[in-house]
Amino acid sequence: MMGTTAAAVPWGRLMPEAGREAARIVDSACVRLWLGEVAARLEAERDFLTQLDAAIGDADHGVNMHRGFTAVMARVSAVEEATPGQLLRVAGRTFVSTVGGAAGPLYGTAFLAAGGALGDTERFGPRVLLDALRASLEGVQRVGAASVGDKTMVDALSPALDAYELELRVGGSLETAVNGAREAAVAGMRATIPLQARKGRASYLGPRSVGHQDPGATSTALMFAALEQAVIADRSQRFAAGARRPVSGS
């Protein structure tokens, strides 16, 4: 039965945009889950990130990211009622004010830009999330002026967004889109190993930066892994709560 329908309707493109976006499944609870998952992973990966940065930078990336996200969680937990955009703007402002080096302004800008793009909408679908993530990438590139191949966080962020967008184009869901984004971010992170750094502190090393995984691309891949985890956890919580149908039309 399903097979007949699938054969009659060519893949992708015909999926009505409005139909997908009608399932507005990202809300404040989901964003809080994501931020919490990022914080937990940064705590677990703190020493690893610092090790990566010790090889081609100044050995502070893990410590900085962990300190920043600890502050973000404290600030976000204190905010009871907030839209997803407000939460991300709080996270961005907190990051800028608590994290030094390059990571503070870059990630701070990424969160602020995503939060700005979302405005004060209370729930939204995968297409709106893509717009917010695109705004993050633009913000990061405005601040850091890095392109793909420079051995920076952009090497994970940019392919992740392309993979996410491709999933939506072929009729994928939020779940498949964040899964594709995570896989592409990890591949982009690994692809930084043979690169020579052209931006940031690692670029001072010239050819000696080759053979090391970029710490910023690594923390960005971590954030996409956390996003996928949060989307899955959020869906499970909805099912557990008995909300088996996607919320539509709200």
Ligand SMILES: [Mg+2]
């Ligand atoms: Mg550093």
